[in-house]
Amino acid sequence: MKTSKKQSIAIIGGGASGIFASLRCAEVAKAKKIDVDIRVFEASTKFLKKVRISGGGRCNVTHNIFEVNAFCLNYPRGQKELLSPFQKFQATDTVKWFEERGVDLKHEDDGRMFPVTDNSETIIDCFMQEASKHEIKLLNKMNVKSLKKLGDGKISLFINDDESFIADSVLIATGSMPGGYHLAKNLGHSITEIAPSLFTFKIEDEILEGLSGTSFSQAALTLKIDGAKPFEQKGPLLITHWGLSGPALLKLSAWAAREMMHTNYKAIITINWLGIERQDDAEKLLKTIKNNNTKTSVGKAYPSELTKRFWLQLLIKCGISKEKNWSEISKKEFRLIVKNLFNCELNVLGKSRFKEEFVECGGINLKEINFKTMESKVCSRLYFSGEVMDIDGITGGFNFQSAWTSGWIAGNNMAHL
Ligand SMILES: Cc1cc2nc3c(=O)[nH]c(=O)nc-3n(C[C@H](O)[C@H](O)[C@H](O)COP(=O)(O)OP(=O)(O)OC[C@H]3O[C@@H](n4cnc5c(N)ncnc54)[C@H](O)[C@@H]3O)c2cc1C
Missing domain, CATH: 3.50.50.60 (FAD/NAD(P)-binding domain)
Structure with missing residues (x-):
């Protein structure tokens, strides 16, 4: 009708x-x-x-x-x-x-x-x-x-x-x-x-220097913001000229959009670059490399999933010379390498627009x-x-x-x- x-x-x-x-x-x-x-x-x-x-x-x-x-x-x-x-x-x-x-x-x-x-x-x-x-x-x-x-x-x-x-x-x-x-x-x-959502993070840290374009397929991220519960994401991560981006990071920005605004985009991000499940496994991986390469310099023997350029930056962050042999790496230095591979803490200083x-x-x-x-x-x-x-x-x-x-x-x- x-x-x-x-x-x-x-x-x-x-x-x-x-x-x-x-x-x-x-x-x-x-x-x-x-x-x-x-x-x-x-x-x-x-x-x-x-x-x-x-x-x-x-x-x-x-x-x-x-x-x-x-x-x-x-x-x-x-x-x-x-x-x-x-x-x-x-x-x-x-x-x-x-x-x-x-x-x-x-x-x-x-x-x-x-x-x-x-x-x-x-x-x-x-x-x-x-x-x-x-x-x-x-x-x-x-x-x-x-x-x-x-x-x-x-x-x-x-x-x-x-x-x-x-x-x-x-x-x-x-x-x-x-x-x-x-x-x-x-x-x-x-x-x-x-509050804005879907943004990239501004981070200035030596571990990222000169690495714009480097990506990780399965990084595990934890974002710690004052006064909020930690936010976690796992997935592709990208280093940019300005900090970090990539699907896992954008997801993190969306879930934490309001909390990030409240702290004026200041937070701490912890990165497990290879998404290794447990710290023990990260230690095992590096121990195997150490044991198999006692006479090789640390700059030359590293996890195959990482690029050489990233590994060298990681060593710089740890304050370890790339020329040192694996056999010369002290327990303290070893723990530092494990920490920066498995649990790398970086300060988030601000946000930038994701253009896409x-x-x-x-x-x-x-x-x-x-x-x-x-x-x-x-x-x-x-x-x-x-x-x-x-x-x-x-x-x-x-x-x-x-x-x-x-x-x-x-x-x-x-x-x-
Ligand atoms: C750069 C960019 C890229 C994006 N890419 C994607 C993508 O690829 N995939 C995806 O899923 N999402 C994407 N998004 C998000 C997506 O575009 C938005 O979520 C979507 O457009 C929302 O649709 P909407 O109709 O609600 O709002 P809009 O598309 O923003 O449309 C709202 C319209 O209302 C008009 N308007 C506002 N106020 C008034 C008023 N008082 N009187 C008359 N008209 C008014 C505005 O001029 C505007 O044209 C992107 C966003 C941006 C900014």
Whole structure:
């Protein structure tokens, strides 16, 4: 049955989540024969800006983990809340959604998924064609400045300095822009503490000197921050010209995002470079090298998993000459080598942006959102999706997946019969 009156759907934010929500809303309305006027209000001149620059211009659309519980483990904030949304729309659905619209995705060895074209424009073109097919009104330079709940349940949008629009349903999909939080506060929502997530660590230490580009495939990291429990991660680690980066370190930054902000990014990181399980095993490994190379200099005989350049820096940090024979290494020196291989302590001095992907942690308090519909529990007909919520993932396509999923669910529910 067709409703007699056209419904006005306002989506605030023409980014990943807002655009995806608008497409789903149009599809559902069409299937249910609901007459809708969908408008996406975008403050800037361009839609999908972050999609364009994402993943180094390739757009890491999602991650190839197709089991929902395992997928959720990649969200420092939102892990529990995303469980039910992902039951409805998860990474497999993203792959299918794009495939059905002629965009094939591929995955890389680390699980990240990209369009086969390796070009984010493919994703943008797909969205733009879909939006045009569904006659969605994409309105740029429309900065929504405030919202007001009206007596009849509708919501009024105040745009730029002199425009307004009355909507039956409103989606706030403003990402991490402060203006979006202001809109939600307008209608009674609370915002959790905002902090940058996904950053690299600034470290100045002789062990890293001249080693930019050196990587470790299975490093085990422990981050000690004043007043917080230690954070741990294991995985690939990369030395940069400025300190440390790589997947394990970025994960650490995401899990410790708020605590790191509280100490102004000062902390101690302990590194087990080879990810050796127990100190005994590290000792055994080095003892074997020592015993088999008594007449060789320490600079020449070292664990095969390490590069020579790294080993020489490790010796410099220990204050041991590379010319010394293994047989001349004292017990104290041996213990120092074990410590710096297994338990190397470095001071974190600050943070830097990871260019490929970054997000903010914090946003709309998740307790105030109904995750079955993405509707506000505080204000009816108001919905949220994407990064504006207190949800963020680690690097690897998890942030876009939560943007698609929450947008899809909001889109499912915004047009009512
Ligand atoms: C450099 C970079 C690379 C990234 N790469 C990846 C990646 O490869 N994979 C991944 O999963 N994630 C990636 N991310 C994270 C990902 O881009 C975000 O998590 C995602 O874009 C969030 O989608 P969103 O729609 O919630 O917000 P956004 O995409 O930020 O969109 C919000 C939109 O709302 C608009 N807006 C804000 N306030 C208003 C207002 N008051 N009125 C009207 N419009 C408004 C903004 O202009 C913006 O266009 C990357 C992020 C960055 C910065």
